[in-house]
Amino acid sequence: MMQQERNCGKSNRVFLLVKSENSKTIWNTEEVPEGSEYDDTWDPREQPEYEILFKQCVGTEDVFFGMSRKDHSTACCEDIVIKIKLPETKNSDITLDIQDKVLDLRTPKKKLLLHLPYSVDSRNGKARFLSEEETLEVTLxxxxxxxFINFG
Structure with missing residues (x-):
């Protein structure tokens, strides 16, 4: 139960008792930041080096003639490419979980919790491990x- 105070005049105060949705909850769902369920501050594994690149499909009509509304900003990019350096890691040791705005990567020696700059299609991404470079490349x-309005 929460207590709210309402001022009903000069000196009269009325207290209203407002019942919360679930009396055992500590926070409302609006108060918890997105992706915080993945935070693990007690995990001693180090964060790997990573790089975020933005990729867009352009043709000659975009590059030479400027016929589309595309420009060189990230707002016009279709894909996000995340390159994660994972030295001394095998492909089978990598656990990758992608949500709409969060990438969660775990290996025996490294962990990465990355809040993505844009919402992504988490069901249709591509990941490949380049063993020669010891790099995981994730395309979302x-x-x-x-x-559909801006680039349709």
Missing amino acids: RVLREFD
């Missing part, structure tokens, strides 16, 4: 609400 399609 960016989802924006009005892309």
